[in-house]
């Protein structure tokens with residue numbers, strides 16, 4: 001990449017930190033109510049909270065958060081104006097204005113700065129349609145990807161379609177070498193400033209999809225790509241210019257060639273719900289040729305009108321004939337594809353996890369209580385990778401243990417004549433991301449038996465005796481139930497279980 005003035009960036013970072021221009025600093029200066037209002041896009045309470053202040057923090061908030069003009073003499077007195085200008089962050093005219101959006105961002109123990117273009121509805125800026133090479137700030141999809149990505153220490157990580165660099169920031173904490181690519185040169189330029197202002201260094205490369213990393217492999221690949229299924233190629237940040245949902249398929253099928261042994265790819269995607277086709281079959285076709293273990297989770301489904309409306313609003317612009325014309329053309333295209341809806345979610349590929357995994361796991365998680373965290377995703381991958389060494393014989397000999405926080409609720413309900421009937425028991429994890437699982441009487445008894453000393457075979461035989469069932473049938477059912485419970489985190493296969 002071109003190279004920016006790193007000394008200037010280091011100095012500006014120090015000024016931003018010293019001024020309290022951090023997530024905690026802003027909360028302290030504005031107070032919880034004005035801070036929360038900012039998060040809702042309401043700048044007035046923050047303006048009032050800062051009305052009496054003329055210090056560096058006030059200047060920074062006015063410039064970068066409220067989109068206001070700061071008088072040149074005050075900006076010069078409180079901020080390193082030459083360096084801010086040299087880094088392309090502000091423009092000095094009759095007053096000083098922000099050229100880009102600079103936001104404090106970070107994990108609980110970091111202070112980073114994300115540099116992006118102003119959004120269509122940013123404070124202080126007219127609501128207007130964004131430019132074709134618009135560089136997106138941190139959005140809902142960015143946060144989803146950041147949250148679900150497994151965070152083990154790795155030598156090499158790739159952020160494909162880095163934009164403002166938000167994923168690369170997270171990767172920078174646990175990857176020795178971070179490669180960040182983008183097709184949009186402006187995005188790379190802003191990502192470079194994001195890295196420098198956040199005290200990180202990445203290997204930034206320009207190019208489409210995996211072109212810039214041809215022949216290279218990574219331990220972790222993440223991508224929040226331009227996945228929107230849209231006519232044409234209007235905005236680089238969201239439109240790949242490929243037919244239908246081909247971008248997701250292409251990324252998923254090209255990723256394995258860039259995964260080191262044991263490596264993981266986490267890719268956000270949209271997929272079509274085509275009339276007469278189960279969406280699971282569609283994404284199963286994406287992952288089938290990868291040779292990797294795959295987990296696909298659908299977090300949201302929208303009907304065509306919801307989908308088009310959302311993405312038209314996302315790019316800004318005013319309602320009117322032109323917007324209606326685009327709406328029509330977009331709906332026409334989705335109709336031509338026989339689309340009943342569009343799914344959003346993630347595809348996780350794990351190289352080396354195929355053996356014994358029993359095919360991809362493809363599920364709808366749209367009603368689940370929350371998103372999984374990276375450690376929960378890592379646990380699922382690791383369990384699935386372990387099935388190769390847990391064939392039926394080994395699993396019957398294993399002695400699983402209930403995880404801390406497991407809740408197992410049994411319920412009796414009075415039927416018509418007042419007699420009590422036992423309803424399916426419900427198992428869940430306190431603060432788990434998955435909803436409760438319903439268990440029949442045998443399943444509940446199995447779960448109650450697992451204390452780390454009782455094997456699956458023993459528990460199954462005991463359940464067969466109690467319920468007068470055929471032991472072979474119960475053992476077969478127990479294997480399926482245990483695999484499901486372990487993948488759902490409701491049962492742990494102790495590392496030392498006699499499985500081998």
Ligand SMILES: C[S@@+](CC[C@H](N)C(=O)[O-])C[C@H]1O[C@@H](n2cnc3c(N)ncnc32)[C@H](O)[C@@H]1O
Nearest residue numbers: 142161162163182183184208209224225226237
């Ligand atoms: C939705 S934004 C995501 C930005 C950021 N990674 C995040 O998580 O918020 C998608 C990014 O992919 C880039 N992009 C678009 N087409 C691309 C392509 N063919 N190859 C690589 N990057 C591309 C865009 O310029 C944009 O920065």
